[in-house]
Structures are given as C-alpha cells and as structure tokens.
Amino acid sequence: MAVDVSHDLLGAIGGVPRPETDVVVDARGVNKWFGRLHVLKDVSLQVKRQETVVVIGPSGSGKTTFIRCLNHLEKIQSGRIFVNGHLIGYREAGSGGKLVEDKEKNIALQRQEIGMVFQRFNLFPHMTALENIIEAPIQVRGAGKDEAVAMGRALLDRVGLAAKEKSYPNQLSGGQQQRVAIARALAMKPALMLFDEPTSALDPEMIGEVLEVMKELAREGMTMIVVSHEMGFAREVANRVVMMDEGVVVEEGTPDQLFSQPTQERTKTFLSKIL
Amino acid sequence: MARSIGSLGIRRARLAGFLLLLVFVVSACSSNKGATYHFEWDITFRSILSPNGAIINGLWLTIAISIVAQLLGVVLGIFAALGKMSKIWPFRLVANFYIWFFRGTPLIVQLTMFYYAPQIAHIVTWPTFGLGPFSFSDSAVTIGCLIMGVNEGAYMAEIVRAGILAVDPGQSEAAKSLGMNYRQTMSRVVLPQAARVIIPPLGNEFNNMIKNTSLLYALSVYELFTTFDNYAVTSFQYFEYFFACCFWYLLLTTIWGLVQARIEVRFSRGSGPTSTGISWRERLLGRANPDEISVLGGH
Ligand SMILES: Nc1ncnc2c1ncn2[C@@H]1O[C@H](COP(=O)(O)OP(=O)(O)O)[C@@H](O)[C@H]1O
Ligand SMILES: [Mg+2]
Numbered sequence: 001m002a003v004d005v006s007h008d009l010l011g012a013i014g015g016v017p018r019p020e021t022d023v024v025v026d027a028r029g030v031n032k033w034f035g036r037l038h039v040l041k042d043v044s045l046q047v048k049r050q051e052t053v054v055v056i057g058p059s060g061s062g063k064t065t066f067i068r069c070l071n072h073l074e075k076i077q078s079g080r081i082f083v084n085g086h087l088i089g090y091r092e093a094g095s096g097g098k099l100v101e102d103k104e105k106n107i108a109l110q111r112q113e114i115g116m117v118f119q120r121f122n123l124f125p126h127m128t129a130l131e132n133i134i135e136a137p138i139q140v141r142g143a144g145k146d147e148a149v150a151m152g153r154a155l156l157d158r159v160g161l162a163a164k165e166k167s168y169p170n171q172l173s174g175g176q177q178q179r180v181a182i183a184r185a186l187a188m189k190p191a192l193m194l195f196d197e198p199t200s201a202l203d204p205e206m207i208g209e210v211l212e213v214m215k216e217l218a219r220e221g222m223t224m225i226v227v228s229h230e231m232g233f234a235r236e237v238a239n240r241v242v243m244m245d246e247g248v249v250v251e252e253g254t255p256d257q258l259f260s261q262p263t264q265e266r267t268k269t270f271l272s273k274i275l
Numbered sequence: 276m277a278r279s280i281g282s283l284g285i286r287r288a289r290l291a292g293f294l295l296l297l298v299f300v301v302s303a304c305s306s307n308k309g310a311t312y313h314f315e316w317d318i319t320f321r322s323i324l325s326p327n328g329a330i331i332n333g334l335w336l337t338i339a340i341s342i343v344a345q346l347l348g349v350v351l352g353i354f355a356a357l358g359k360m361s362k363i364w365p366f367r368l369v370a371n372f373y374i375w376f377f378r379g380t381p382l383i384v385q386l387t388m389f390y391y392a393p394q395i396a397h398i399v400t401w402p403t404f405g406l407g408p409f410s411f412s413d414s415a416v417t418i419g420c421l422i423m424g425v426n427e428g429a430y431m432a433e434i435v436r437a438g439i440l441a442v443d444p445g446q447s448e449a450a451k452s453l454g455m456n457y458r459q460t461m462s463r464v465v466l467p468q469a470a471r472v473i474i475p476p477l478g479n480e481f482n483n484m485i486k487n488t489s490l491l492y493a494l495s496v497y498e499l500f501t502t503f504d505n506y507a508v509t510s511f512q513y514f515e516y517f518f519a520c521c522f523w524y525l526l527l528t529t530i531w532g533l534v535q536a537r538i539e540v541r542f543s544r545g546s547g548p549t550s551t552g553i554s555w556r557e558r559l560l561g562r563a564n565p566d567e568i569s570v571l572g573g574h
Contacts (some may be wrong), residue, residue, distance in 0.1 A: 071452055104456055112454035122449035127468050136453035
C-alpha cells in the first residue's frame with residue numbers, strides 16, 4: 001500500500017528538535033540483572049545528534065531491555081546512561097559515586113525528551129487517534145487544547161492519516177496504529193526516538209508504510225535508535241548498525257561494513273540466519 | 276451447557292418462587308388455626324399505591340444512603356486498591372489491614388460498634404451534616420451512611436484491583452514513556468480502561484447496597500425497612516406491611532437492574548468486542564440461551 005508520507009514530518013512539531021548535546025545518548029558500562037539473569041553486560045553506546053542507529057541481534061540478546069533502560073522503564077544495577085546530557089533515572093548520592101533512584105517527577109521530566117514506539121503499538125484504546133496524540137502535550141506539557149489539536153492534526157496529516165482522527169485504535173489497521181503511535185511520540189517533541197521492533201507485529205503488507213514514516217524521520221534529522229531486522233531500512237538510513245548477543249555489544253559499524261564484512265563469528269552466524 | 280442450565284434454573288426458580296408465594300398466601304388466608312387473623316390487604320395496596328409521607332421518606336432515605344455510601348465506597352476502593360498495589364510498604368499495610376478488617380467482620384457489628392461504642396464511652400457525640408441535596412438531619416443516618424461506605428470500600432478495593440490488573444501493562448508503560456506521572460497514568464490511562472472491568476461487579480455491589488441499608492435498622496434509621504417494621508409491630512399486620520416493603524425494594528433493585536444494563540452497554544464501547552446488551556424483556560423474563568433448546572429437547 002502506498003502511503004503518502006509528507007516530506008515535512010518534523011515541520012508538524014515546529015522543526016527538528018535540537019538536542020542540547022552533540023552526543024544525545026551516552027550509555028557507559030550498563031549492567032542489568034533480572035534476578036540472577038545477567039541481561040546486559042557492560043553495554044556502552046554513544047549516539048550522536050541526528051544519527052540513526054539500528055540494533056540487531058538474536059532474540060533474547062537484551063535489545064528490548066537495553067532501550068527500555070534508556071528511558072528508565074527498567075532499572076539498571078551499574079553504569080551510567082545520559083540522554084541529552086541528563087543522567088537517566090538516577091542521581092549521584094554523595095561523593096562516593098553511588099547512585100540512588102531519582103524522584104518520580106524528575107524521571108517523568110526526562111522521559112518527555114525520549115519518544116518510544118512499541119512493538120505492539122500500545123495506543124490508548126479508549127481515545128481516538130487524535131486524542132491519543134494530544135493527551136500528553138496537554139496533560140504533561142500543559143499545552144493549550146487548540147494548539148495541541150492543531151499540532152495533532154498536522155502530525156496525522158504528515159503520517160498519511162488525516163482522515164482517521166476520529167477513529168479508535170480498534171478501527172485502524174496495525175500499520176495505521178503504528179503510524180499514530182509514532183505521531184503520538186513525536187507530539188512531545190522528543191530529542192530522541194526509540195523504536196522496539198516497530199514492524200515485527202505487522203502483516204507484511206503494512207511494514208512498508210511504517211518504515212516509510214521512519215525513513216522520512218531519519219532523513220529529516222531525528223536522532224533515533226531502532227531495534228529492527230529490516231535490512232533494507234538499515235542500509236537506506238542507518239548511520240551505524242550495532243550487533244548485540246547475550247547482553248553484549250558484539251560489534252558495530254556502518255551498514256555496509258557490518259552486513260558485508262562482519263568481523264565477528266557471532267555476527268556472521270546471525271546474519272546468515274536472517275538474510 | 277452449564278450456563279444454559281443456570282439460566283433455565285433461574286427461570287424455573289422464579290416460577291417456583293411465585294407459585295410458592297401464591298400457595299402460601301392462599302393457605303394463610305384460609306387457615307384458621309388458633310386465634311383468627313384478619314388480613315387487611317388494603318394496607319398493602321395503600322402502602323404501594325398511595326404511600327404516606329413516612330414511607331416516601333423511608334424510600335428517599337434508602338435511595339440517598341445507598342448512593343452516598345456507594346460513591347464513598349468507590350472512592351475508598353480506588354485508594355485502597357492503589358494502596359494494596361503500592362511500592363511503599365506502609366501504604367500496603369494500611370490498605371491490607373483496612374480490607375481485612377471490613378471484609379472479615381459483619382456489617383451489622385461494624386455499624387453497631389462504630390456508632391454506639393464511642394458515644395457510650397463518652398469519646399464523641401456524633402455530629403450531623405448535610406451533603407448537597409442529601410441533608411441528613413440525624414447523626415445515625417450520617418454515621419451509618421459513612422460506615423456503610425467504608426465497609427463498601429473494602430469490597431470495592433478488590434474489584435478495582437482486579438480491574439487495574441486486567442489492563443495491559445503496556446498501557447502504563449506507554450503513558451510513562453510520554454512523561455506522564457503516576458497520577459496522570461492512573462487517572463487518564465489505566466483507570467478508564469479498568470472501568471470496563473469494574474462496572475459490572477460495581478452494579479451488583481450497588482444492588483447489594485440498596486438491600487444492605489436495611490441493616491441501619493440497628494441504628495433506628497427510618498429507612499424503608501425500619502419504617503415498615505415499625506408499622507408492622509404496632510399494627511400487628513406483618514404480612515400486609517412486609518409485602519409492601521418487599522415491593523418497594525423490588526422496585527428499586529429492578530429499576531437499578533435496567534439502568535445497569537444500559538450502563539454496561541455504554542461502557543463496552545471503544546475497544547474490544549461490543550456487548551449486544553440485554554433487552555427489557557430479557558431482564559424481566561430471563562434470557563433464553565440457544566443451547567437451552569437442546570436441553571429442553573433432551574439431546
Ligand atoms: N521482565 C523480565 N523479567 C525477567 N527476565 C526478563 C524480563 N524481560 C526480559 N527478560 C529476559 O532478559 C533477556 C533479554 O530479553 P530482551 O531484552 O527482551 O531481548 P530481545 O529484545 O533482544 O529479544 C531474555 O533472556 C529475557 O527472557
Ligand atoms: Mg525484543
């Protein structure tokens with residue numbers, strides 16, 4: 001299905017959000033356990049302003065967990081995560097370098113800068129497409145209703161869903177729901193967008209329309225981390241591809257390097273399975 | 276299968292109940308054991324067709340107390356449910372204790388104890404208060420209503436909790452990832468969706484509430500039951516007055532049943548499969564299941 005995605009997606013939110021730092025994501029030595037399961041082992045990753053990083057790796061390697069740590073949907077046990085210059089989820093307690101969990105208010109503030117798109121969309125089923133989009137700008141940012149609605153409509157228009165503003169999520173196809181979900185995240189004017197396998201719950205014919213929106217975002221200069229095995233997407237817009245396995249960043253490089261000349265055995269094995 | 280038998284059972288039970296009542300009344304009228312009892316059925320008819328001020332007042336009190344106590348119960352239930360699920364252990368402790376106590380002791384004991392004990396012990400004299408259109412001039416009404424609401428909150432807590440747990444965790448994650456705080460996440464995203472699960476049992480709770488207000492008899496609150504009981508014992512026309520009393524309760528619970536059906540249909544809108552709703556006829560006569568036919572047919 002051809003979807004008319006506008007070439008001015010970020011125009012709907014007043015232009016490309018400008019992160020305050022050159023390095024938008026700076027994760028250093030992140031360790032995460034689920035009980036006794038060591039899920040992230042000293043993971044470090046830097047993402048520069050306007051970069052698109054694609055994360056690949058076998059199921060269970062910790063990709064989802066890692067990007068959930070970036071907006072503190074998961075706690076970490078050691079390491080530091082900075083997004084847009086802010087330490088995420090924690091504050092330093094005293095001089096010993098010990099971290100304590102931050103106040104709810106500060107965490108909520110940090111999350112406003114980070115848009116997240118889920119595998120299963122997670123739209124609010126009791127709200128229309130437009131209401132989904134304007135909810136957080138009004139409730140969280142304190143935007144006026146008229147202003148939020150105008151921006152919401154512009155966003156819906158740019159993702160090709162202008163006619164669907166009054167539809168409830170269960171009246172939309174998977175691809176349409178995911179596009180609304182992207183618009184909803186963009187409405188908060190985030191400095192960073194996280195995508196967790198945004199097309200893996202979609203029927204094949206709907207994957208293209210969602211990838212189209214994401215490619216447009218990348219081209220317009222949004223900073224993004226995308227967990228996805230869509231090689232075409234990665235080749236087209238990714239600045240870097242990161243390969244994760246068993247909680248470790250195995251290797252990273254440009255899409256060409258990583259897909260054509262992987263240096264690590266684990267990457268080769270994995271690529272041979274998905275290509 | 277089980278459902279069809281259940282529904283069939285209900286219809287049979289209704290029929291049987293009605294017949295039993297008829298036989299009972301007829302035989303009671305015609306039996307002549309011991310002293311004669313003169314039935315004065317016009318008392319019943321008058322109490323139904325042209326109720327006096329006391330009955331109207333009792334009816335009004337029953338309705339008002341039920342509504343206020345149920346509203347209080349819902350509010351307390353939400354807080355108790357959130358407390359029970361809180362990350363902060365003192366909240367959990369308080370919520371668990373509250374639920375444990377009020378679900379674990381009889382309502383009539385709670386009413387009697389909390390109303391009389393502090394006054395007998397000269398700790399407090401309960402004040403009176405007015406709440407908008409519900410002006411309770413009597414401290415027994417006020418405090419009784421309050422205790423009924425607090426008791427109801429303990430039951431609502433479990434219902435609300437089940438409702439919250441039924442909402443996909445992805446919903447609160449989506450809300451949080453948009454920068455919403457706990458309060459916004461709960462009030463804007465989680466609770467409205469939990470409502471779909473909470474509304475049906477809430478309707479049943481209110482049905483119980485209407486009937487349970489009769490326990491305020493213990494505090495001499497002149498709601499429906501106490502009013503009719505008073506007439507019965509002073510006139511010795513028990514059957515006549517209590518039949519009328521049943522009529523008024525049945526009227527209230529039946530009307531509520533119809534309202535409840537409306538509300539449930541409305542709340543199933545928006546997501547998930549839409550309920551087909553229950554017709555007035557089905558409400559009154561029970562619903563026939565398609566597979567009931569096979570039960571009747573013996574296959
Ligand atoms: N909430 C959780 N509790 C316990 N274990 C979890 C939880 N979430 C994920 N895991 C485990 O952590 C590992 C990494 O999972 P995940 O981050 O979802 O991997 P991926 O997204 O790469 O498939 C898996 O072994 C998974 O079973
Ligand atoms: Mg995953």
